[in-house]
Amino acid sequence: MTLLLILGGLLCLCLSMTRHQRDLLAHALPKRSSQALRCCGWAALCLSLALAVSDGPLAILCWIGELSIAALIVAASCTLASARRP
Amino acid sequence: MKDGFRQTMAFLHSWAGLFPGWLLYAVFLSGSLTYYRQEITLWMRPELSGAAADPQAALHAIDRLQQAAPDAHLWRIDLPNARNPVTEILWKGEKGGFRSEYLDPRTGRRLRGRETMGGDFLYYFHFDLHAPVRLGRWLVCFAAIAMLVAIISGIITHRRLFADFFTFRPRKGQRSWLDAHNVAGVLALPFCLMISFTGLITLATMFMPWAIQRAYSGDAAAYALDLKGQGVASSADAPALTGPMVDHIVRSAEQMWPKGRAGRILVDNPSSKHATVTVERRDSDSISYDLVWLRFSADGRLVARHDGGGPAVTTHGWLYGLHLARFSGGTLRFLFFLSGLLGTAMIATGLILWVVKRRPQNPASPRPMAAERANVAVIAGLPIAIAALMLANRLLPAGMSGRIGWEASAFFLSWIAALVNAWMMPPQRAWIGQVRCLGLLCLAAPIPQMxxxxxxxxxxxRTDDMARVCVDLALLTTxxxxxAAASMGGTRRKAEA
Structure with missing residues (x-):
């Protein structure tokens, strides 16, 4: 559950960057939607952290680990997507 | 000025990272595997399968100890748990020296397995390097300090921490290695900072002994006793200790801990009239490694207890506990393991990057650098040594004498072989050859037991023995x-030639 939230958040953050917009969507997004994505991303990350904090110390440790995994997944999918494009 | 500062940090990063880097790679890889120490031990002792935790475990263990070592100074019983389903008993004989045995928790029958250190080999290697005196610990200590230096200077050097957060561009030579180093480093950053710092804490009394020297005149045992709470010898003349009494003590201890279970039982002077039974709570029940315990006299009265020390002890216990991560369940343990591997990958890519950056641009001068050869010997050589250890565990005869030493020899000899190979061959060929060798060893390790x-x-x-299945699967995947990596490297090399 937290992992999905983190994954969504990081994906939004990733998509708010021009370079990755080209990788994943083939074209850059308008500035406004980039900003919206960035806000959504941070909000999702903050929400997941808040959930973890409310669940106690073990959940916070899990959150940190899940952050690493989710970022790894997003980075790997960026690489794969850009490799497919000529 | 700012650029100058950054360049200084880059210089510091590349040199503080290089020499300790090879050692840190070994420490990180063996440390990551140590998260699965119990599982690796189970895998390396296949004869012990079929045991299961049982409420009668303590009773049976006492019976066995009374039979095997009635006059011992100390008995220790490690009760079975979900991760380790056998009871381990250990005693300190009259003439000193420890002996240990494994028991089936349900029957108290002795389980005879092959002699092996199991996962403990990697655990000790992680901070001790199996080096004589305390040399290994000191080396690991300095490496950990260098790691903190490298991490902090690395963060300063890394220009675009957030902009490159998700960026990995493959097949671009040096650029790709830098990307990989950055991504692995940034992703594992919280873990790496935590683990290097807490790692230093675990060795702190060794490299900063001054406080103990001053306050305890160098008597480390007295210091440890104060930390864990004073030992109280029971003075009342109690009846001789019996199995049912110990069982009763364990049950009453568990009633005093609302959410805890007993993990370890220590019996001091079991044969005398002053026997005491100390019940430690399981180390998976709290993050802190400052384990709480209760001490009873032989007639079942509570004579002393430790519910956690002052703030300093508590902080130390938390930091120590965080490093060991014995509290973690399945998911969290896997996350720790994965973060450890990411850290290992960061170190490995950093070492490779160092070489790729400085490789002679002129292909006509093909003399490879020593660092490049060392990279092959360490980055590929250590996993080969670990795989050789696992395979040796399967191939050496189970009843062989001095078996533990032979397993260690397999580890170190194969590592030396990898070193020699890396020194003799051109690095490109050595890389491919050694990675292929690693693959074959890993694939071979699960086969003999079949x-x-x-x-x-x-x-x-079929019997749902997940710990052993997972180790086998991890070996096969590796x-x-x-x-696959070796064959990819091989085809690319042919294409370049």
Whole structure:
């Protein structure tokens, strides 16, 4: 559950960057939607952290680990997507 | 000025990272595997399968100890748990020296397995390097300090921490190695900072002994006793200790801990009239490694207890506990393991990057650098040594004398072989050859046990012996990945030639 939230958040953050917009969507997004994505991303990350904090110390440790995994997944999918494009 | 500062940090990063880097790679890889120490031990002792935790474990253990070592100074019983389903008993004989045995928790029958250190080999290697005196610990200590230096200077050097957060561009030579180093480093950053710092804490009394020297005149044992709470000898003349009494003590201890279970039982002077029974709570029940305990006299009265020390002890216990991560369940343990591997990958890519950056641009001067050869010997050589250890565990005869030493020899000799190979061959060929060798060793390790009846991967799948199945699967996955990487490297080399 937290992992999905983190994954969504990081994906939004990733998509708010021009370079990755080209990788994943083939074209850059308008500035406004980039900003919206960035806000959504941070909000999702903050929400997941808040959930973890409310669940106690073990959940916070899990959150940190899940952050690493989710970022790894997003980075790997960026690489794969850009490799497919000529 | 700012650029100058950054350049200084880059210089510091590349040199503080290089020499300790090889050592840190070994420490990180063996440390990551140590998260699965119990599982690796189970895998390396296949004869112990079929045991299961049982409420009668303490009773049976006392029976066995009274039979085997009635006059011992100390008995220790490690009760079985979900991760380790056998009881381990240990006693300190009259003439000193420790002996240990494994018992089936349900029957108290002695389980005879092959002699092996199991996962403990990697655990000790992680901070001790199996080096004489305390040399290994000191080296690891300095490496950990260098790690903190490298991390902090690395963060300053890394220009675009957030902009490159998700960026990995493959097949671009040096650029790709830098990307990989950055991504692995940034992703594992919280873990790496935590683990290097807490790692130093675990060795702190060794490299900063001054406080103990001053306050305790160098008597480390007295210091440890104060930290864990004073030992109280029971003075009342109590009846001789019996199995049912110990069982009763364990149950009453568990009633005093609302959410805790007993993990370890220590019996001091079991044969005398002043016997005491100390019950420690399981280390998976709290993050802190400052374990709480209760001490009873032989007639079952509570004579002393430790519910956690002052703030300093508590902080130390938390930091120490965080490093060991014995509290973690399945998911969290896997996350720790994965973060550890990411850290290992960061160190490995950093070492490779160092070489790629400085490789002579002129292909006509093909003399490879020593660092490049060392990279092959360490980055590929250590996993080969670990795989050789696992395979040696399977191939050496189970009843052989001095078996533990032979397993260690397999580890170190194969590592030396990898070193020699890296020194003799051009690095490109050595890389491919050694990665292929790693793949073959990993694929071979699960096979011998399959010929043993009622054992091996397929039998374990049928009996739901997940710990052993997972180690086998991890070996097979590593083997296949290594072979795939070697063949990819081989085709690319042919294409370049």
């Amino acid at each position: 010929f043993v009846p009622e054992s091996g991967l397929f039998a374990w799948v 083997g296949l990945t290594a072979l």
